[in-house]
Amino acid sequence: MNDDFDKQVRSQVYDLTMREGTPPLSSRIAGAQSAVLASFRRLADAHMLVLQSEGGEILMAGPYSAVPTPFRVRANGVAAYGNCIWDALGIPAMLRSDAEIDTSCADCGTSASIRIVDGALISQGLMHFAIPARHWWKDIVFT
Amino acid sequence: MLFFRSEEHIDRWCAAWRLDRGAVIPLAKGWELARVWYGEDRRDPAWRRRTLEETEAVFASLGFTSEFWNLR
Numbered sequence: 106m107n108d109d110f111d112k113q114v115r116s117q118v119y120d121l122t123m124r125e126g127t128p129p130l131s132s133r134i135a136g137a138q139s140a141v142l143a144s145f146r147r148l149a150d151a152h153m154l155v156l157q158s159e160g161g162e163i164l165m166a167g168p169y170s171a172v173p174t175p176f177r178v179r180a181n182g183v184a185a186y187g188n189c190i191w192d193a194l195g196i197p198a199m200l201r202s203d204a205e206i207d208t209s210c211a212d213c214g215t216s217a218s219i220r221i222v223d224g225a226l227i228s229q230g231l232m233h234f235a236i237p238a239r240h241w242w243k244d245i246v247f248t
Numbered sequence: 249m250l251f252f253r254s255e256e257h258i259d260r261w262c263a264a265w266r267l268d269r270g271a272v273i274p275l276a277k278g279w280e281l282a283r284v285w286y287g288e289d290r291r292d293p294a295w296r297r298r299t300l301e302e303t304e305a306v307f308a309s310l311g312f313t314s315e316f317w318n319l320r
Binding site for chain 1: 249250251252253254255257258260261262264267268269270271272273274275276277278279281282283285286287290291292293294295297307315316317318319320
């Protein structure tokens with residue numbers, strides 16, 4: 106029974122997130138809040154969401170962040186934040202839309218505007234993965 | 249995963265944070281990865297996470313075959 110409820114919760118989370126650009130609070134999801142928060146926890150345990158360290162609300166519904174990050178995305182006329190550069194690119198990938206990503210070089214801070222137009226990337230640059238893949242979920246916020 | 253202007257900037261950042269250099273891919277390859285990784289519709293109740301084997305297949309399809317990408 107939890108499984109069906111969790112699928113409904115996840116579906117609602119992504120429906121709201123993709124339309125509004127930010128993961129919703131538990132109060133936006135149909136059902137008793139305690140049941141929704143318990144579902145968020147199970148989805149986080151299954152690595153489908155990442156929760157804030159206190160309160161049980163969503164921090165990340167990949168590729169979206171519930172809090173501002175250095176990866177600002179505008180896609181389908183909606184502003185959003187990606188959790189990292191991979192996730193910033195993941196937002197237009199998920200929406201199948203054009204996008205403008207405003208970020209900066211992590212070393213020197215020089216601004217960078219990355220554009221996706223008609224499915225093509227129109228920008229230069231590099232992506233660095235500091236943590237080997239098998240360790241990503243040991244500390245997904247740092248990753 | 250962070251964005252950098254060039255290899256030189258990655259090396260400087262790693263030295264500043266005393267971190268080993270990890271894996272580096274061009275942004276265009278990152279876009280390919282994002283399209284595969286996030287291309288499925290997660291609103292679909294039937295969506296599920298990839299298995300380890302499916303994730304390995306994704307990495308292999310993109311040429312990510314070094315030890316850095318080993319999931320086991």
